[in-house]
Amino acid sequence: MNILLKSVTIVNGNTKHLHLRKRDILIKNGIIDAIESAIEPSGKTKVIDIKNLHVSIGWFDSGVNFGEPGYEERETIENGLLTAAKSGFTDVVLNTSSHPTPDSASDIVYLKNASKNQLTNLYPLGNLTVKGEGEVLAEIYDMKNAGALGFYDYKAPMGNANLLKIALQYAQNFEGMVFSFPLDKSISGKGIVNEGITSTKLGLKGIPTLAEELQIARDLFVLEYTGGKLFIPTVSSANSVKLIADAKKKGLQVFCSVAVHNLTITDSELENFDTQFKVMPPLRTSADIKALQKAVKNGTIDLVTTDHTPLNIELKHVEFDNADFGTIGLESAFGTLNDIFGVEETIGILTKGRSIFGLDEPEIETGKAANLTLFTTEDTFEFSDEHIYSSSKNAIALGKTMKGKVIGSIRNNQIILNK
Known part of the structure; x- marks a missing residue:
């Protein structure tokens, strides 16, 4: 599976040269293949291009x-x-x-x-x-x-x-x-x-x-x-x-x-x-x-x-x-x-x-396994039942104002996005 993240802001204090920089990130078969200012998709590639998209390690x-x-x-x-x-x-x-x-x-x-x-x-x-x-x-x-x-x-x-x-x-x-x-x-x-x-x-x-x-x-x-x-x-x-x-x-x-x-x-x-x-x-x-x-x-x-x-x-x-x-x-x-x-x-x-x-720390670097979380930072919304994915609905946060939304995750050569 090939995934291309377009114009994502990288939030990673451990990688100073990329921290808060906008980059395209290409992932091939679960491995970060390239991090560049601009990458054009080729072949069968899932392109994710979302306004205000941010990425961090998982x-x-x-x-x-x-x-x-x-x-x-x-x-x-x-x-x-x-x-x-x-x-x-x-x-x-x-x-x-x-x-x-x-x-x-x-x-x-x-x-x-x-x-x-x-x-x-x-x-x-x-x-x-x-x-x-x-x-x-x-x-x-x-x-x-x-x-x-x-x-x-x-x-x-x-x-x-x-x-x-x-x-x-x-x-x-x-x-x-x-x-x-x-x-x-x-x-x-x-x-x-x-x-x-x-x-x-x-x-x-x-x-x-x-x-x-x-x-x-x-x-x-x-x-x-x-x-x-x-x-x-x-x-x-x-x-x-x-x-x-x-x-x-x-x-x-x-x-x-x-x-x-x-x-x-x-x-x-x-x-x-x-x-x-x-x-x-x-x-x-x-x-x-x-x-x-x-x-x-x-x-x-x-x-x-x-x-x-x-x-x-x-x-x-x-x-x-x-x-x-x-x-x-x-x-x-x-x-x-x-x-x-x-x-x-x-x-x-x-x-x-x-x-x-004693667990390994993920890294946003070429050649490393993609272990990433995708999110936005500007959305403000009231947390309600529609935001619950669990089988049970006992949520203390119901009715509370949230800032920022999770878009999804990438790991183990899989990607799961919220609709």
């Missing part, structure tokens, strides 16, 4: 959820990867939220086989403990050899500090990444939203930021004792950022992410009891958002994730107390971030992080 998401296996009605792996490709993501890390959860090498092999021949590459995580129950360490070495990028009991806090210690010590033998969800359940109790003015006003049980910060403080003490690599997913408070920043200054190998919605939406949105806004960790305050955005800019927060979580309608269209936590986010990530950070910073956010997991 985007990376460190934490998505699909339903398969077990919850295919929410999202299959095939449609989840198609959704990712249409949303600009050419590499995604899959959380351990399926049923059964992946806690053996054969489970990891199944997930990798189920994702073959897709444009977007899928990298599965494996459970840290058997069945994600936090009691017995899973076969993490075998899963690493089978292709697991790290080990995570998805959104299940590790209550046993000694087990976390053992996991960090053991994983060092093979450069394994240990995930620990930041929540102390003895503090959070039955809370479902941020503890504060809004929770008090609405009569909803609150989760104080203390529940997150205590767990992070404990985990960082364990990490300082053991060494190893610790990943803290989806932090949400200003004090969490301070704790992690101090740990990084000590030289600890600690990494963290934040969900897009925790960067943009406050708990004041809960006043209509709309279950689309019920997420974990909960939406916090404007002060937390300000601190989180600053931490993304200065690098304290390593990654921004969509935390894409498809849920079928009956899990959301119930009373607020009974609704499940989670929102889809792949489709709205670019438009949301672009509105906050601007184009260059947004692309930096969406393309960083592969090296943390």
Whole structure:
């Protein structure tokens, strides 16, 4: 397959001689063949010529959820990867939220086989403990050899500090990444939203930021004792950022992410009891958002994730107390971030992080495999059902103003464009 991108603006801070330059890019059989001021198509070539078209290396998401296996009605792996490709993501890390959860090498092999021949590459995580129950360490070495990028009991806090210690010590033998969800359940109790003015006003049980910060403080003490690599997913408070920043200054190998919605939406949105806004960790305050955005800019927060979580309608269209936590986010990530950070910073956010997991970084250079995302930057629109590609429609971004549109993705000698 030959593809010619006409007059595209290249956004790639790592390639200074091409950054923000308009070029034609010719791709032959999945390889970038030429980057020139002007290239004329020849033979059977698919020409893409769109006003305000931009290109960057393909985007990376460190934490998505699909339903398969077990919850295919929410999202299959095939449609989840198609959704990712249409949303600009050419590499995604899959959380351990399926049923059964992946806690053996054969489970990891199944997930990798189920994702073959897709444009977007899928990298599965494996459970840290058997069945994600936090009691017995899973076969993490075998899963690493089978292709697991790290080990995570998805959104299940590790209550046993000694087990976390053992996991960090053991994983060092093979450069394994240990995930620990930041929540102390003895503090959070039955809370479902941020503890504060809004929770008090609405009569909803609150989760104080203390529940997150205590767990992070404990985990960082364990990490300082053991060494190893610790990943803290989806932090949400200003004090969490301070704790992690101090740990990084000590030289600890600690990494963290934040969900897009925790960067943009406050708990004041809960006043209509709309279950689309019920997420974990909960939406916090404007002060937390300000601190989180600053931490993304200065690098304290390593990654921004969509935390894409498809849920079928009956899990959301119930009373607020009974609704499940989670929102889809792949489709709205670019438009949301672009509105906050601007184009260059947004692309930096969406393309960083592969090296943390030992994955190769794509390049926009002749002779390199084409791993590209296509997008525009000037379109402004209201996010609605028509912009959702997921099987599930539980989108926190519905009704929000987006800036910039994803046109599609190119990878693995495939191209997927949005109509």
